[in-house]
Amino acid sequence: KHKPRVFSGVQPTGNLHLGNYLGAITRFVALQDEHECLYCVVDLHAITVFQDPDELTHNTREVTAAFIAAGIDPTRQIIFNQSQVSGHAELAWILNCVARLGWLNRMTQFKEKAGKDRENASAGLYVYPNLMAADILLYHATHVPVGEDQKQHLELARDIAQKSNNDFAKTIARADYPGGFFPLPEPLIAGPATRVMSFRDGTKKMSKSDPSDLSRINLTDDADAIAKKIKKAKTDPEPLPSEVEGLEARAEADNLIGIYAALQGTQKDVVLRQYGGAPFSKFKEALAELATEKLTPIGDEMRRLLADPVEIDRILADGASRAHAIADPILAKTKDIVGF
Numbered sequence: 183k184h185k186p187r188v189f190s191g192v193q194p195t196g197n198l199h200l201g202n203y204l205g206a207i208t209r210f211v212a213l214q215d216e217h218e219c220l221y222c223v224v225d226l227h228a229i230t231v232f233q234d235p236d237e238l239t240h241n242t243r244e245v246t247a248a249f250i251a252a253g254i255d256p257t258r259q260i261i262f263n264q265s266q267v268s269g270h271a272e273l274a275w276i277l278n279c280v281a282r283l284g285w286l287n288r289m290t291q292f293k294e295k296a297g298k299d300r301e302n303a304s305a306g307l308y309v310y311p312n313l314m315a316a317d318i319l320l321y322h323a324t325h326v327p328v329g330e331d332q333k334q335h336l337e338l339a340r341d342i343a344q345k346s347n348n349d350f351a352k353t354i355a356r357a358d359y360p361g362g363f364f365p366l367p368e369p370l371i372a373g374p375a376t377r378v379m380s381f382r383d384g385t386k387k388m389s390k391s392d393p394s395d396l397s398r399i400n401l402t403d404d405a406d407a408i409a410k411k412i413k414k415a416k417t418d419p420e421p422l423p424s425e426v427e428g429l430e431a432r433a434e435a436d437n438l439i440g441i442y443a444a445l446q447g448t449q450k451d452v453v454l455r456q457y458g459g460a461p462f463s464k465f466k467e468a469l470a471e472l473a474t475e476k477l478t479p480i481g482d483e484m485r486r487l488l489a490d491p492v493e494i495d496r497i498l499a500d501g502a503s504r505a506h507a508i509a510d511p512i513l514a515k516t517k518d519i520v521g522f
């Protein structure tokens with residue numbers, strides 16, 4: 183029996199953080215037993231904003247090391263980088279010609295990332311969501327674990343899959359793919375930390391590009407840095423509520439409690455049963471201890487793995503050849519239905 187196929191990616195843009203870990207990487211680990219998983223270091227996405235070439239090479243290895251250090255088994259699952267499987271770029275071109283400008287114009291991430299100087303954004307940044315659709319559809323993946331910020335892109339990927347199935351319905355029917363060619367991918371967005379917020383500003387998500395190092399915990403932070411950042415994290419002056427309803431309109435409190443719950447593998451109400459009524463100073467000490475216990479072994483293992491870049495590159499090359507084996511026949515069929 184075939185296990186459902188999962189695809190997801192992380193950009194090698196440096197500063198891997200707690201949001202990437204809780205919103206994406208821990209979920210990747212959890213899906214391993216029941217799914218066939220492709221976890222991709224999406225370097226083609228990373229260059230939609232300029233990357234220093236040497237840093238890009240390093241960051242690609244760093245994300246790979248993070249995947250493995252967090253518990254993804256590269257012998258059972260496929261860990262690879264996007265630029266090594268040319269089908270991503272080839273399918274993305276076809277999907278560029280399926281997706282509509284009006285659809286891309288609605289993408290909020292482009293507006294955020296392009297900022298005010300939109301005329302000066304790369305063309306790649308604009309069509310990024312089409313490449314993301316290609317990443318998933320190239321493997322006929324059906325499940326995509328992501329943080330909440332990717333929800334709109336997943337909806338677009340479904341629209342692109344649907345329109346491709348319609349546009350090429352004639353050749354799809356002739357080739358006898360019952361029910362259409364591209365499966366419509368399902369986002370998997372779940373758990374208490376699908377949108378981890380900045381420690382400095384409760385209205386912004388924790389992000390790699392935030393200029394303030396205090397805004398995020400990086401996976402490579404040591405115990406002192408973790409404790410300092412949590413201590414300095416913004417909160418309101420009230421003690422912790424004892425019920426989840428009490429977190430409404432308290433974005434900073436909600437964020438820290440969601441992080442605690444996700445790190446512990448429980449839910450917010452379980453954390454509030456233990457800490458409801460406690461002052462934040464006390465809760466923050468407990469959170470720093472838990473975060474240190476969970477994250478520092480991952481940072482240590484990442485450093486150990488990164489000391490042997492040849493081995494990391496070998497793992498990526500092995501992953502790429504296994505990814506090719508799935509992608510190549512799907513790309514060949516796709517070209518066939520397009521009429522190439």
Ligand code: ADP
Binds near residue numbers: 191195204330379
């Ligand atoms: P970033 O958004 O940090 O530049 P990526 O675009 O590479 O990183 O995202 C990798 C994964 O991490 C995606 O699934 C994304 O949804 C998730 N992610 C990113 N930031 C957060 C966050 N603050 N909270 C939860 N998940 C996040």
Ligand code: NA
Binds near residue numbers: 331
């Ligand atoms: Na993102």
